[in-house]
Amino acid sequence: MLAALFGNASFAAAQWLIVLVxxxxxxxxxxxxxxxxxxxxxxxxxxxxMGLRVIAATSHDVDRYIDDYVVxxxxxxxxxxxxxxxxxxxxIVEGELLRVSLALTAAKAIEGxxxxxxxxxxxxxxxxxxxxxxxxxxxxxxxTFAFGYWYTHSLTLSTIALAGAWLAALLLWDLxxxxxxxxxxxxxxxxxxxxxxxxxxxxxxxxxxxPLGLATVLYMLMTMVPRYFVGANLGMDALGIFAxxxxxxxxxxxxxxxxxxxxxxxxxxxxxxxHSLAFRQLVLQLVMASFAIGVLGLLIVSLIGSDLLxxxxxxxxxxxxxxxxxxxxxxxLMYLAATMGYVLTALRIVALQAQTIAIAxxxxxxxxxxxxxxxxxxGVAAAWGAALCVPxxxxxxxxxxxxxSRSVTT
Numbered sequence: 001m002l003a004a005l006f007g008n009a010s011f012a013a014a015q016w017l018i019v020l021v022x023x024x025x026x027x028x029x030x031x032x033x034x035x036x037x038x039x040x041x042x043x044x045x046x047x048x049x050m051g052l053r054v055i056a057a058t059s060h061d062v063d064r065y066i067d068d069y070v071v072x073x074x075x076x077x078x079x080x081x082x083x084x085x086x087x088x089x090x091x092i093v094e095g096e097l098l099r100v101s102l103a104l105t106a107a108k109a110i111e112g113x114x115x116x117x118x119x120x121x122x123x124x125x126x127x128x129x130x131x132x133x134x135x136x137x138x139x140x141x142x143x144t145f146a147f148g149y150w151y152t153h154s155l156t157l158s159t160i161a162l163a164g165a166w167l168a169a170l171l172l173w174d175l176x177x178x179x180x181x182x183x184x185x186x187x188x189x190x191x192x193x194x195x196x197x198x199x200x201x202x203x204x205x206x207x208x209x210x211p212l213g214l215a216t217v218l219y220m221l222m223t224m225v226p227r228y229f230v231g232a233n234l235g236m237d238a239l240g241i242f243a244x245x246x247x248x249x250x251x252x253x254x255x256x257x258x259x260x261x262x263x264x265x266x267x268x269x270x271x272x273x274x275h276s277l278a279f280r281q282l283v284l285q286l287v288m289a290s291f292a293i294g295v296l297g298l299l300i301v302s303l304i305g306s307d308l309l310x311x312x313x314x315x316x317x318x319x320x321x322x323x324x325x326x327x328x329x330x331x332x333l334m335y336l337a338a339t340m341g342y343v344l345t346a347l348r349i350v351a352l353q354a355q356t357i358a359i360a361x362x363x364x365x366x367x368x369x370x371x372x373x374x375x376x377x378x379g380v381a382a383a384w385g386a387a388l389c390v391p392x393x394x395x396x397x398x399x400x401x402x403x404x405s406r407s408v409t410t
Contacts, residue, residue: 007134012254014138016247018162021146022155023313028240030155031313035243036231037100037159039224040093043217044083045108048076049115050206050213056119066120066178072206073116077109099156107163111137114170117178129177136173140165215354221361222387226380229368234376241320242377244313248324249331252297256290256335260342267346280403283343290339294332301328326381333388340395347402356391363387 022030056069084105088098114137118130144165148158223246231239263286270279301308305328306321344353364387371379 007131009254009258010138011134012250014142016250017142018145019244019247020312021142021149023240023244023317025149025153026155027314028237028244028316031240031244032231032236032238032242033097033100033155033240034104034159035227035239036236037097037104039227039231040087040097040101041080041084041104041108043220043224045077045080045105045112046213046217046220048080048083049073049112050076050209051211051216052076052116052209052213053119055209056116057122069116069120070113070178072209073113077106077112080109081105096156100159103156103159103163107159107166110163110166110170114166114174117174120178126177133169133174133177137166137169140169211354215357218354218357218361222357222364225361225364226368226384229365229372230377230380233372237316238377241309241317242323242380244317245309245320245324245327248301248308248312249297249327249334252293252331253334253338256293256338259289260286260339264342264346267342271346271348283399283403286339286343287336290335291332294328294335297331298325298328301325320377323377323381326378326385330381330385330388333385333392337388337392337395340392340399343399344395347399349398349402352395352398353391356394360387360390363390 019031019034022034050072052069052073056066081102084093084102087093088102093101114133118133121127121130141162144161145158148161149155152158227239227243230242263282266282267279267286270282301321301324305324306318309320309324310318341353344350364383367383367386368380371383373379375382
């Protein structure tokens with residue numbers, strides 16, 4: 001467990017350091033362009049990637065379907081790249097933003113193949129290979145991106161370099177340690193084009209994995225939607241300051257999720273116990289930890305928010321200090337929502353999560369559209385926070401009802 005957390009933390013740190021490189025060498029506009037490209041490419045790739053990693057990690061027949069999972073991820077990556085190209089052809093995404101989005105889509109598609117291999121490795125309890133891969137991709141990606149941007153000062157070329165680094169890690173490490181090979185995947189893909197039974201099997205995987213992927217995309221959109229409205233209404237400089245500030249809030253979410261991951265096995269075990277005292281105590285501890293982290297973050301940014309942004313990113317970002325306070329409040333709500341998700345999953349209350357987050361995404365978009373024009377970044381932060389209250393109130397209400405009745409339903 002600790003090894004997996006270290007790998008994920010390393011990758012998250014590398015992503016933040018990429019933003020730091022852009023901030024120091026390029027300024028808010030470059031950070032904003034990269035943030036908007038990420039907001040476009042990530043949900044698009046996730047839509048076609050579906051929930052295959054979860055399926056692979058929990059499958060009882062993973063050895064039988066290894067090649068199927070990898071094939072579907074490769075096909076999904078190609079489709080996501082084509083979809084991004086279509087967005088460019090229609091003029092929805094243009095100029096440098098389109099070029100960076102295409103490069104980032106390619107990088108995310110490559111990452112998706114590594115990701116499904118991680119699921120296969122999880123099912124085999126091979127956590128060390130997954131952790132080493134995450135660290136390798138983090139280091140290679142950061143070095144190539146930073147050097148590429150320093151040398152060329154081109155966001156597009158440095159993102160292409162990032163994709164190349166992840167491709168090298170996939171070919172030289174992930175596939176070399178996966179219980180499959182590139183030849184086997186190509187052979188399975190060839191069978192899919194000519195064999196009806198193979199296509200039928202792949203389609204069954206899609207039917208199972210697609211709902212999980214939809215839920216993942218909805219969670220992503222909750223974070224990405226504010227970026228769309230900031231970029232469209234306030235410009236790339238404002239989006240760069242906003243995105244750089246959000247990255248600081250994500251640090252707290254990583255800590256909260258790490259705490260919940262460590263406790264998830266006990267949550268699941270005690271949620272099904274007829275004696276729910278231990279479960280209630282654990283839930284209370286997790287809620288208090290999430291609340292404390294949120295309050296601590298709010299206190300820190302209230303005292304040194306502008307100075308922290310100036311120290312990390314440069315003087316151009318210091319003006320985001322007041323907005324950072326609002327975002328810290330949003331972060332506190334995010335931490336409680338993350339904990340709620342783990343508790344609801346332990347109680348096997350799954351459908352409600354997707355329903356409430358879908359409502360929240362729509363509300364988030366509506367409020368952002370209304371408030372961003374009148375209140376700028378403050379309005380976006382307020383919209384995001386208000387939308388988060390929907391799954392929080394409904395979700396925690398369902399948790400309380402489930403604990404009181406000691407019933408476990410779906």
